[in-house]
Amino acid sequence: MERIAKFETVTRTRFIQDYMxxxxxxxxxxxxxxxxxxxxxxxxxxxxxxxDFRATRDFTLAPGESIKIPTGIRVxxxxxxxxxIFPRSGLGFKYRLQMNNTVGIIDSDYYNSDNEGHIFIKITxxxxxxxxxxxxxxxxxxxxxxxxxxxxxxxDVSCLRNGGLGSTGK
Numbered sequence: 001m002e003r004i005a006k007f008e009t010v011t012r013t014r015f016i017q018d019y020m021x022x023x024x025x026x027x028x029x030x031x032x033x034x035x036x037x038x039x040x041x042x043x044x045x046x047x048x049x050x051x052d053f054r055a056t057r058d059f060t061l062a063p064g065e066s067i068k069i070p071t072g073i074r075v076x077x078x079x080x081x082x083x084x085i086f087p088r089s090g091l092g093f094k095y096r097l098q099m100n101n102t103v104g105i106i107d108s109d110y111y112n113s114d115n116e117g118h119i120f121i122k123i124t125x126x127x128x129x130x131x132x133x134x135x136x137x138x139x140x141x142x143x144x145x146x147x148x149x150x151x152x153x154x155x156d157v158s159c160l161r162n163g164g165l166g167s168t169g170k
Contacts, residue, residue, distance in 0.1 A: 005077035005146055007040040007051070010116040018070040018118055023057060030057075037137065038072040041144060050143030052088065053121060060134040061125035066100060069141070074117035077108050083144045085121055091141060095133045096126040099142075106144070114162055 009015070012035050019031040026034075034056045041051035059067050075083055085104030091097040100122040111117040121142045125133045135141055 004081050004148075005075055005083070007073055007075050009035075009038050009040070009072050010074050010118045014116045014118060015070065015072045018115070018120075019056065019072075022068055022070050022120075026057070034137065035072060039138070041073060044140075049145050050086070050088075051145075052140035053085070053119075053142040053144060054138050055135045055141050057137050058135065060132055061097075061123075062132055063125050063127040063130055066122060066124040068120055068122040071119045071121060073119050074111055075106060075119070075144075076111050077146065079108050080150070081146050081148050082107055084147055085119075085142055085144050087123060088140055088143050091133065095131050096128065097133055097141070098124050098126045100124055104142075104144075109160070 010018075012032075015035045015038075016028060016031040019034055020026060020028060023030075038056070039054060041053050043049075043051055053069075053071050053073065056069055056072060061067060077083065083104075083106035085099065085106065086092075087097040087099060104119075104121060106117075106119060123141065125131070127133070
């Protein structure tokens with residue numbers, strides 16, 4: 001298999017800022033502890049396509065509830081690849097855990113954004129059976145799969161990214 005990307009953590013300062021902005025009930029000490037516990041996404045087996053992203057705090061979601069997770073992770077990848085983010089298969093199957101944007105798409109140029117390319121993952125418990133989803137910090141909840149893509153012969157885009165969600169097309 002071809003090696004096309006490398007996961008990294010964002011800086012401690014960036015993570016603490018984003019974590020405290022996202023989880024306003026948490027302290028700076030909580031954010032520092034969460035940063036210290038970060039682990040880069042890895043595949044579970046040699047045959048796994050997905051790299052597991054881990055929760056940065058404990059959470060429980062009742063049906064219909066959502067949570068946005070600052071992962072502390074960024075990824076440098078080849079220009080002709082993107083990273084697709086999905087819920088872990090088992091959580092989707094058991095609880096109907098869903099990505100709020102259906103599939104997260106991390107573009108190669110997101111790495112250079114003002115926010116250091118910090119990947120956030122927002123999920124919703126879409127259970128139709130009233131099931132609660134509870135995860136502990138450090139448990140895998142989403143998976144990222146790298147995908148090669150092409151462009152049209154007449155593509156002449158020259159815009160550069162500077163930001164995250166909603167930053168393209170401005």
